[in-house]
Amino acid sequence: MSLREFFEFHGTFVVSDAIPYLRWLDLGGYEKAMKKTATELDELAQVWLEEHKRKSVDHNGGVVLNSKKENDFMDVMLSILDDDELGVSSYDADTINKASSLIQHFRP
Known part of the structure; x- marks a missing residue:
């Protein structure tokens, strides 16, 4: 449901897009609905993310790619990026x- 709403809002014209100082009015309740989505x-x-972390953690607590299965974009990102870096x-x-x-998932 969230994805459908996201794409509906993506194409929706909101008055505050044309006249930014009217954003506080939130005509039609779009701002609130967009934040909820x-x-x-x-x-x-x-x-x-938590599912991928749980599946790909090695015994030392690091994230490793599994050569026996096909890794998706999230697996690769987890193996590359760390808070320390x-x-x-x-x-x-x-x-x-x-x-x-x-972004990668919804890219055409």
Whole structure:
């Protein structure tokens, strides 16, 4: 349901897109609905991330690619990106992995 709503909102014209200072009015309730849909998609991506982490953790606590199965984009991102490698960043590795995977998943 969240994906359908996401794509419906993606093509929806909202008055505040044309006149930004009217955003506070939230005509039609689109802003609130978009935020709710974004939260649902984030929760879905979090579950997806946790499943991948659980399946791909080695005995030392690190993430490894499994050569016996086909790895998807999330597996590769988990094996590459770690919080320690980010240095000074306002985003953690999980947030970057979720966002990149969602973008990659919906790319035509």
